[in-house]
Amino acid sequence: MLVYRLQGTLDNEELAAQLWEAGATGLEERAGHVRAYFDERTELDAALAGGEWLEEESRDWQAEWKRDLKPVTAGRITVVPSWLLSVVPPGQLPLIIEPGMAFGTGHHATTRLATEALGTLPLEGRRVLDVGTGSGVLAIAASLLGAAETLGLDIDPVTIPVARENAELNGFGDRAGVQRNPRTGGTLTFQEGTLDGEEEAGRYDVLVANLYAELHDLLAADYRAVLAPGGPLVLTGILLDKLPLVRVALEREGFVDVQEQHEGEWALVTARAPQA
Structure with missing residues:
Protein backbone atom coordinates (compact mmCIF):
# COMPACT_ATOMS: atom_id res chain seq x y z
CA MET A 1 0.00 0.00 0.00
CA LEU A 2 1.44 3.37 -1.05
CA VAL A 3 1.03 6.25 1.41
CA TYR A 4 2.09 9.90 1.19
CA ARG A 5 2.41 11.32 4.72
CA LEU A 6 2.82 15.00 5.57
CA GLN A 7 2.22 17.25 8.53
CA GLY A 8 -1.25 18.79 8.79
CA THR A 9 -4.86 18.03 9.62
CA LEU A 10 -7.98 17.28 7.63
CA ASP A 11 -9.47 20.52 8.97
CA ASN A 12 -7.33 22.10 6.24
CA GLU A 13 -9.79 21.70 3.36
CA GLU A 14 -7.37 23.22 0.85
CA LEU A 15 -4.76 20.58 1.67
CA ALA A 16 -7.34 17.81 1.41
CA ALA A 17 -8.60 19.15 -1.93
CA GLN A 18 -5.06 19.25 -3.34
CA LEU A 19 -4.47 15.63 -2.33
CA TRP A 20 -7.75 14.44 -3.86
CA GLU A 21 -6.91 16.32 -7.05
CA ALA A 22 -3.45 14.70 -7.11
CA GLY A 23 -5.13 11.30 -7.32
CA ALA A 24 -5.42 10.17 -3.70
CA THR A 25 -7.87 7.33 -3.21
CA GLY A 26 -8.36 8.07 0.48
CA LEU A 27 -7.27 10.34 3.32
CA GLU A 28 -6.95 9.93 7.06
CA GLU A 29 -5.41 11.87 9.93
CA ARG A 30 -3.09 10.41 12.55
CA ALA A 31 -1.02 12.16 15.23
CA GLY A 32 -0.74 15.50 13.47
CA LEU A 48 2.41 19.38 -1.08
CA ALA A 49 6.18 19.24 -0.70
CA GLY A 50 7.75 18.18 2.57
CA GLY A 51 6.01 14.85 2.96
CA GLU A 52 7.32 11.33 2.54
CA TRP A 53 6.28 8.29 0.54
CA LEU A 54 5.78 5.08 2.55
CA GLU A 55 5.21 1.47 1.51
CA GLU A 56 2.94 -0.22 4.05
CA GLU A 57 1.09 -3.48 4.42
CA SER A 58 -2.28 -3.31 2.70
CA ARG A 59 -5.41 -2.95 4.83
CA ASP A 60 -9.02 -2.00 4.30
CA TRP A 61 -8.51 1.71 5.09
CA GLN A 62 -11.84 2.65 3.48
CA ALA A 63 -13.78 0.46 5.91
CA GLU A 64 -11.84 1.91 8.86
CA TRP A 65 -12.36 5.48 7.62
CA LYS A 66 -16.11 4.95 7.19
CA ARG A 67 -16.31 3.41 10.64
CA ASP A 68 -14.70 6.45 12.27
CA LEU A 69 -16.61 9.11 10.30
CA LYS A 70 -19.30 10.87 12.34
CA PRO A 71 -22.23 13.14 11.34
CA VAL A 72 -21.67 16.86 11.84
CA THR A 73 -24.39 18.78 13.65
CA ALA A 74 -24.54 22.43 12.60
CA GLY A 75 -27.56 24.06 14.20
CA ARG A 76 -30.69 22.75 12.51
CA ILE A 77 -28.66 20.89 9.86
CA THR A 78 -26.84 17.57 10.23
CA VAL A 79 -24.21 16.96 7.54
CA VAL A 80 -23.97 13.23 7.01
CA PRO A 81 -22.70 10.62 4.52
CA SER A 82 -25.44 8.55 2.94
CA TRP A 83 -24.60 5.40 4.91
CA LEU A 84 -25.24 7.20 8.22
CA LEU A 85 -28.51 8.84 7.22
CA SER A 86 -30.45 6.66 9.65
CA VAL A 87 -28.65 8.15 12.67
CA VAL A 88 -29.74 11.76 12.01
CA PRO A 89 -31.74 12.84 15.10
CA PRO A 90 -35.46 13.52 14.67
CA GLY A 91 -36.16 17.15 13.90
CA GLN A 92 -32.79 17.71 12.22
CA LEU A 93 -32.54 18.46 8.50
CA PRO A 94 -30.13 15.96 6.92
CA LEU A 95 -27.68 17.27 4.34
CA ILE A 96 -26.03 14.37 2.53
CA ILE A 97 -22.44 14.84 1.36
CA GLU A 98 -20.29 11.97 0.15
CA PRO A 99 -16.77 12.29 1.61
CA GLY A 100 -14.07 11.86 -1.00
CA MET A 101 -15.27 14.65 -3.26
CA ALA A 102 -12.65 17.23 -4.21
CA PHE A 103 -14.04 19.86 -1.87
CA GLY A 104 -15.43 20.39 1.62
CA THR A 105 -17.73 17.99 3.37
CA GLY A 106 -18.91 20.20 6.23
CA HIS A 107 -16.48 18.87 8.83
CA HIS A 108 -14.33 22.01 8.79
CA ALA A 109 -15.09 24.62 11.47
CA THR A 110 -15.70 27.39 8.92
CA THR A 111 -18.38 25.44 7.04
CA ARG A 112 -20.03 24.34 10.26
CA LEU A 113 -20.10 27.86 11.72
CA ALA A 114 -21.65 29.29 8.56
CA THR A 115 -24.26 26.53 8.42
CA GLU A 116 -25.19 27.20 12.03
CA ALA A 117 -25.49 30.93 11.32
CA LEU A 118 -27.78 30.32 8.35
CA GLY A 119 -30.00 28.22 10.60
CA THR A 120 -30.60 31.20 12.89
CA LEU A 121 -31.95 33.36 10.04
CA PRO A 122 -35.55 33.42 8.75
CA LEU A 123 -34.78 32.13 5.25
CA GLU A 124 -38.31 31.13 4.25
CA GLY A 125 -39.18 32.86 1.00
CA ARG A 126 -35.79 34.65 0.84
CA ARG A 127 -33.20 34.92 -1.95
CA VAL A 128 -29.78 33.67 -0.84
CA LEU A 129 -26.40 34.08 -2.53
CA ASP A 130 -23.50 31.74 -1.66
CA VAL A 131 -20.22 33.26 -2.90
CA GLY A 132 -17.41 30.74 -3.40
CA THR A 133 -19.82 27.82 -3.17
CA GLY A 134 -17.26 25.02 -3.61
CA SER A 135 -19.01 21.75 -2.75
CA GLY A 136 -22.31 23.62 -2.49
CA VAL A 137 -22.86 22.74 1.17
CA LEU A 138 -23.91 26.24 2.24
CA ALA A 139 -26.18 26.80 -0.76
CA ILE A 140 -27.85 23.42 -0.22
CA ALA A 141 -28.23 24.19 3.49
CA ALA A 142 -29.88 27.53 2.70
CA SER A 143 -32.39 25.84 0.41
CA LEU A 144 -33.09 23.09 2.95
CA LEU A 145 -33.73 25.84 5.51
CA GLY A 146 -36.47 27.28 3.31
CA ALA A 147 -34.90 29.78 0.91
CA ALA A 148 -37.10 30.39 -2.11
CA GLU A 149 -34.17 31.05 -4.44
CA THR A 150 -30.52 30.15 -3.88
CA LEU A 151 -27.54 30.80 -6.14
CA GLY A 152 -24.16 29.16 -5.55
CA LEU A 153 -21.46 31.12 -7.33
CA ASP A 154 -17.82 30.10 -7.86
CA ILE A 155 -14.99 31.19 -10.15
CA ASP A 156 -13.68 27.61 -10.37
CA PRO A 157 -15.63 25.65 -13.00
CA VAL A 158 -14.55 22.34 -11.43
CA THR A 159 -16.73 23.02 -8.40
CA ILE A 160 -20.01 23.38 -10.29
CA PRO A 161 -20.64 19.74 -11.28
CA VAL A 162 -19.55 18.64 -7.77
CA ALA A 163 -22.07 21.01 -6.18
CA ARG A 164 -24.82 19.85 -8.53
CA GLU A 165 -24.08 16.21 -7.73
CA ASN A 166 -24.29 16.99 -4.02
CA ALA A 167 -27.66 18.66 -4.56
CA GLU A 168 -28.88 15.59 -6.44
CA LEU A 169 -27.83 13.41 -3.49
CA ASN A 170 -30.23 15.50 -1.42
CA GLY A 171 -33.14 14.92 -3.77
CA PHE A 172 -32.91 18.13 -5.79
CA GLY A 173 -34.16 17.49 -9.31
CA ASP A 174 -32.55 19.23 -12.26
CA ARG A 175 -34.31 21.04 -15.07
CA ALA A 176 -32.29 23.20 -17.46
CA GLY A 177 -29.56 23.78 -14.87
CA VAL A 178 -31.99 24.78 -12.11
CA GLN A 179 -32.46 22.33 -9.26
CA ARG A 180 -35.53 22.32 -7.05
CA ASN A 181 -35.98 21.43 -3.40
CA PRO A 182 -38.48 18.53 -3.39
CA ARG A 183 -39.88 19.57 0.00
CA THR A 184 -40.28 23.35 -0.36
CA GLY A 185 -40.13 23.91 -4.11
CA GLY A 186 -37.32 26.43 -3.70
CA THR A 187 -34.89 26.74 -6.60
CA LEU A 188 -31.16 26.08 -6.38
CA THR A 189 -28.72 27.11 -9.10
CA PHE A 190 -24.97 26.67 -9.33
CA GLN A 191 -22.98 28.65 -11.83
CA GLU A 192 -19.46 29.74 -12.63
CA GLY A 193 -18.98 33.48 -12.26
CA THR A 194 -18.15 36.45 -10.08
CA LEU A 195 -20.10 39.12 -8.27
CA ASP A 196 -19.41 41.42 -11.22
CA GLY A 197 -22.10 39.48 -13.06
CA GLU A 198 -24.67 40.08 -10.31
CA GLU A 199 -25.52 43.60 -11.39
CA GLU A 200 -29.03 43.99 -9.98
CA ALA A 201 -28.59 46.09 -6.86
CA GLY A 202 -30.21 44.70 -3.73
CA ARG A 203 -31.26 41.46 -5.40
CA TYR A 204 -30.38 39.12 -2.51
CA ASP A 205 -31.88 39.03 0.97
CA VAL A 206 -28.97 37.05 2.48
CA LEU A 207 -25.36 36.57 1.42
CA VAL A 208 -22.99 33.90 2.76
CA ALA A 209 -19.33 33.56 1.76
CA ASN A 210 -16.74 31.03 2.93
CA LEU A 211 -13.61 32.67 1.52
CA TYR A 212 -10.52 34.17 3.13
CA ALA A 213 -10.09 37.58 4.74
CA GLU A 214 -8.30 39.23 1.83
CA LEU A 215 -11.14 38.31 -0.53
CA HIS A 216 -13.76 39.55 1.91
CA ASP A 217 -11.88 42.85 1.98
CA LEU A 218 -11.78 42.99 -1.82
CA LEU A 219 -15.46 42.04 -2.23
CA ALA A 220 -17.02 44.05 0.61
CA ALA A 221 -18.38 46.74 -1.73
CA ASP A 222 -19.90 44.05 -3.97
CA TYR A 223 -21.49 42.37 -0.95
CA ARG A 224 -23.13 45.68 -0.07
CA ALA A 225 -24.27 46.26 -3.67
CA VAL A 226 -26.06 42.93 -4.16
CA LEU A 227 -27.60 42.75 -0.67
CA ALA A 228 -31.02 44.23 0.04
CA PRO A 229 -30.95 47.04 2.64
CA GLY A 230 -30.58 45.48 6.08
CA GLY A 231 -29.85 42.07 4.58
CA PRO A 232 -27.79 39.64 6.68
CA LEU A 233 -24.17 38.97 5.69
CA VAL A 234 -22.44 35.77 6.86
CA LEU A 235 -18.67 35.61 6.34
CA THR A 236 -16.35 32.76 7.27
CA GLY A 237 -13.00 31.28 6.26
CA ILE A 238 -11.33 34.03 8.30
CA LEU A 239 -8.19 33.34 10.35
CA LEU A 240 -8.19 35.15 13.68
CA ASP A 241 -5.09 37.18 12.88
CA LYS A 242 -6.82 38.47 9.71
CA LEU A 243 -9.98 39.63 11.49
CA PRO A 244 -8.94 43.32 11.58
CA LEU A 245 -8.90 43.35 7.77
CA VAL A 246 -12.53 42.20 7.65
CA ARG A 247 -13.64 44.55 10.42
CA VAL A 248 -12.18 47.56 8.57
CA ALA A 249 -13.74 46.47 5.27
CA LEU A 250 -17.21 46.15 6.77
CA GLU A 251 -16.91 49.50 8.55
CA ARG A 252 -15.74 51.11 5.32
CA GLU A 253 -18.84 49.86 3.46
CA GLY A 254 -21.27 50.87 6.21
CA PHE A 255 -22.27 47.41 7.45
CA VAL A 256 -23.90 47.44 10.88
CA ASP A 257 -24.55 45.02 13.75
CA VAL A 258 -21.16 43.37 13.19
CA GLN A 259 -20.68 40.31 15.42
CA GLU A 260 -17.98 37.66 15.68
CA GLN A 261 -17.74 34.03 16.71
CA HIS A 262 -14.43 32.23 17.16
CA GLU A 263 -13.54 28.54 17.06
CA GLY A 264 -9.89 27.58 17.28
CA GLU A 265 -7.97 29.67 14.76
CA TRP A 266 -11.08 30.49 12.73
CA ALA A 267 -13.71 33.22 12.92
CA LEU A 268 -17.24 33.77 11.67
CA VAL A 269 -18.38 37.37 11.14
CA THR A 270 -22.01 38.36 10.69
CA ALA A 271 -23.37 41.80 9.87
CA ARG A 272 -26.24 43.60 8.14
CA ALA A 273 -26.15 45.72 5.04
CA PRO A 274 -26.76 49.44 5.56
CA GLN A 275 -30.34 50.62 5.15
CA ALA A 276 -29.36 53.16 2.52
Missing part, protein backbone atom coordinates in the same frame (compact mmCIF):
# COMPACT_ATOMS: atom_id res chain seq x y z
CA HIS A 33 -0.15 14.02 10.02
CA VAL A 34 -2.37 13.59 6.98
CA ARG A 35 -1.96 10.23 5.27
CA ALA A 36 -2.99 10.09 1.61
CA TYR A 37 -3.39 6.71 -0.09
CA PHE A 38 -2.37 6.35 -3.74
CA ASP A 39 -2.47 3.52 -6.27
CA GLU A 40 0.90 4.64 -7.65
CA ARG A 41 3.59 7.19 -6.92
CA THR A 42 2.83 10.50 -8.61
CA GLU A 43 4.50 13.88 -8.96
CA LEU A 44 2.96 16.31 -6.48
CA ASP A 45 2.63 20.09 -6.61
CA ALA A 46 5.07 22.23 -4.68
CA ALA A 47 2.28 23.03 -2.20
